[in-house]
Amino acid sequence: MSLIEKDHKYIWHPLTQHQHEQPILPIKSAQGVYLEDVNGKKYIDGISSWYTAVYGHCHPKIVEAIQQQVQQLDQVVFAGFTHQPAVGLAEKLIAILPEGQSKVFFNDNGSTATEIGIKMALQYHFNLGNKRTTMLAFENGFHGDTFGAMSVSGLSVYNGAFEQHFIDVKRIPVPTDENIDEIKQQIEHIHQETPIAGFIYEPLVQGAAAMQMHKAEHLDKILAFCKAKEMVLIADEVMTGFGKTGKNFASDHMMTKPDVICLSKALTAGMLPMGATTCSQQIFEAFYDQDIAKGLFHGHTYTANPLACKVASAAIDLLLSDEIQQNIQAIIGWHQAFAKTIEHHKNVKSVRQTGIILAIDLATEFSRYGNFRNKIYHFFLDKGIYLRPLGNTIYILAPYVIKSSEMLDIYNVIEKFLNNYLEDI
Structure with a gap:
């Protein structure tokens, strides 16, 4: 056969x-x-x-990194343990990410990276006692295949069978020179009816929507408007991250920086599956409490896999x-x-x-x-x-x-x- x-x-x-x-x-x-x-x-x-x-x-430098690491530490649970590849990678990521990022939460892939970003936004407001259970997203966006990620995605050909199970999401068009004011009015109306917890967006390029593009100056105005209303800004840089827009991250093109950034794909140079969700200190502190239930109870068996961390660290060296x-x-x-x-x-x-x-x-x-x-x-x-x-x-x-x-x-x-x-x- x-x-x-x-x-x-x-x-x-x-x-x-x-x-x-x-x-x-x-x-x-x-x-x-x-x-x-x-x-x-x-x-x-x-x-x-x-x-x-x-x-x-x-790439020889990526191959060398995995060969060296596999002889020393292949895998260890990341709940209760840590290791140099993870700490070293987190340090490198924070150094090159847009201003304001403080913590790195490792996961397995792009879909779970955005899933965690959504959970961070919803639980952030829950922990603070804010009744915000609605997410905001672009029309025709794509953020992954798990349920939260599907919820905020707008391509029904992928998600039609599951829509009755989704979280509450309101959608807006991508910004243009002509519709900025209209979008702001739309967001204002939505926010008054059902307070918005967070806005998840693909900055500058919507990949699965046939590489539809919008301008940084227009997106920046929408981000600033949402930020002023204390919505958690979640930049899905799974596709756009690590140099593809001409800067290290698409968010580098805007003045208004995200509270949460979702990463995967080029993070490990195509060598191993891995994702990461980073956040600001302000987001992290809403989970830092004597009440155990306020923690972010999300984890994956291969979280911060040492091989993937070492490869990602080598990939950042190449990027720079x-x-x-x-x-x-x-x-x-x-x-x-x-x-x-x-x-x-x-x-x-x-x-x-x-x-x-x-x-x-x-x-x-x-x-x-x-x-x-x-x-x-x-x-x-x-x-x-x-x-x-x-x-x-x-x-x-x-x-x-x-x-x-x-x-x-x-x-x-x-x-x-x-x-x-x-x-x-």
């Missing part, structure tokens, strides 16, 4: 309707920006494997290196130049960019999960480029170590697609 046959027999893949399943690709190895399948064909990983492997696959910082700026420049060459193409509806994220909306409409989208996906794979279109949006979020020639390969295939896609697929 082949690998593919065994996969079909035993495995249930994520985000997959198996009755409509397309051919899957067996990968045997990865190095730098390349994935290699079992037949030896290589593919440029144009989305950093869901925004995680931003320093490339199997001159080489990576220069590469990030180079990618931004390449994207800007490429965007100008295609923005008026007959098959391009619009082009947008934030940092190293470039999104191209096609001048056509089709189902987000339909057969046409799958044909586009395989068009790029056939030509050695791994991209995952979001509906009629093609986007690039490549590793920071990509070379100009490799990025040019991506651009060239996208141009070929734009010039010939109706005929080719």
Whole structure:
């Protein structure tokens, strides 16, 4: 029985309707920006494997970090114990996070990072005796697959079967120059009817909503308005964190800083699963009490796993290196130049960019999960480029170590697609 046959027999893949399943690709190895399948064909990983492997696959410094740590301490429960990898990572995180972050709560993945952020906001007000049980979130946001995270997400295609079980959430549109005052009025009205505990938001880029983007100056006004009403601001930086917007964190672009930040994905450079939820001292102090019930009773078996902590620490060192910082700026420049060459193409509806994220909306409409989208996906794979279109949006979020020639390969295939896609697929 082949690998593919065994996969079909035993495995249930994520985000997959198996009755409509397309051919899957067996990968045997990865190095730098390349994935290699079992037949030896290589593919440029144009989305950093869901925004995680931003320093490339199997980066030697990341590999060295895990090799050293696995010989000393692999795993220990984090309730009642601590260790240097966790303390060292927390110290490094606080040093580079936006101003005001004070404590790090380790967890397992992006969904649980946001889940804990939501719990922090709700319990913060509960502990203070405030009757605030409603959360505020953007329309079309996505924050994960656990129940709290689903509650504040706005993509019903993911969550429709569970909506009757959700916490109370009110939604607002992303801010633009035209709707700022209207959004403020909407928030004011909601807050008067049902006081809002916290506002969770994807700063600057809504990833699952086809990389929809909004401006820092507009978001800043909404954040300041919510902050003045003592709402807990929760920045979901699971996707945007660690350099993708041109700064270390998307929240660095705003004057109003979050009270809570949710992290994962690039945190461990794509090497191991891990998440972290950080918060201000003010948030922490609402849980610091003689009353045990006021503590944050949330935990995971692999919380602060030493291997993941060591890898994350090495990843931060890479992020701060001159080489990576220069590469990030180079990618931004390449994207800007490429965007100008295609923005008026007959098959391009619009082009947008934030940092190293470039999104191209096609001048056509089709189902987000339909057969046409799958044909586009395989068009790029056939030509050695791994991209995952979001509906009629093609986007690039490549590793920071990509070379100009490799990025040019991506651009060239996208141009070929734009010039010939109706005929080719």
